[in-house]
Amino acid sequence: MKIEVLGSGCRKCSKTAEEINTAGAELGADFSVEKITDPKVMMQYQVMRTPAVVIDGKLVHSGSVPNRDTIRNWFE
């Protein structure tokens, strides 16, 4: 699956990407994580709070660093 982390490149966004990478590796999932800072993309998804997470083109989270359980759920 293709995971995108939307945000202006602040610390919370990097942390979100990191957490997803860790969880994904632990679960042995097949995935890629990309950090996106382009404001046009944020507008496209109507995201008003970052960090936001988009999986395969669908917005699944926005406004905070997601907790571990939430991330694990995405991989299942």
Place this chain on the structure above:
Amino acid sequence: MLEIFTHFADWLAYAVLGLDPASRFGSAVHFFIEDTSKILVLLMVMIYVIGLARASLDLERVRAFLQRKHRFAGYLFGSGFGAITPFCSCSSIPLFLGFTSAGIPIGVTMAFLLTSPVINEVAVVLLWSLLGWKFTLAYIVVGMSVGILGGLLLDRLRAERWLQDFAARAYQQAGDQADASHRAQTAPGTMTLSERHEFAKNETLEIAGRIWKWVLIGIGIGAALHGFVPEGWFERQFGAGQWWSVPAAVLAGLPLYSNATGVIPVLESLLEKGLPLGTTLAFCMSVVAASIPEFLLLKQVMLWRLLALLFAILLISFILVGWIFNAIAPWLDIV
């Protein structure tokens, strides 16, 4: 309510450490213990409460609310929401675009954007605990006025001309309401109570972990000024009669942004030593609100012209605020 911290400092400095309340060192240590314990506790509580509120605040609903409002009520509410929503460089851009692409008048969004950095929970707690509620209230009223008037002015100037292309297009399209289907995808549902608690807890730890040292440094400098600068020194140097002291204070505040938490405790001592109220207020706003690095981020959605205009609006209004408050300070009896 806040006397508890005085009692705590009494107990720690005089009973436990055995210092003499009459000695200079004893009173300095007392001052330091009282201020640090008071500020750190208030900050933690306040950041937590604001964090809870923020986790519960639904920006989509705020936006829908602003869309329905008449333009002039919009400035007021835009500024009000800006005051309670903390500004962070990470959220300003998506928020700006979210509002703009929903067709909210550019001035209302600007009222939000101008007020948000001026009034934030950390500054309010520090001002309230150190300088009292009157100063804090004056600060909030003035901060919101800057946002409201700035928003009005920017609408008058038709500031939407100076947005980056894609943002300007989105703003125009929103007027036609053509993309209703596209808007069907909204953010995932609201958070549960325990998620809100977790969010607020994380915020508190994150912010407190970042700023505690600045608070200590600021109070240390404040304590030093308190002890060593002669009474009324600032009054003689930068008294209200010297018109240039206000612009000088605003310029001096610009580079101090990252240390906002360290600067406010110093203000207490500056006021005490006779720095005029308006000059102090102008300095405070400049330190808290005008951050060049955060401003530059807005370049992604605005042209230079608008960016420079926004910055100029902030600086000029801080200077005006300083002059006005210096002029009316004798009738205010704030400090």
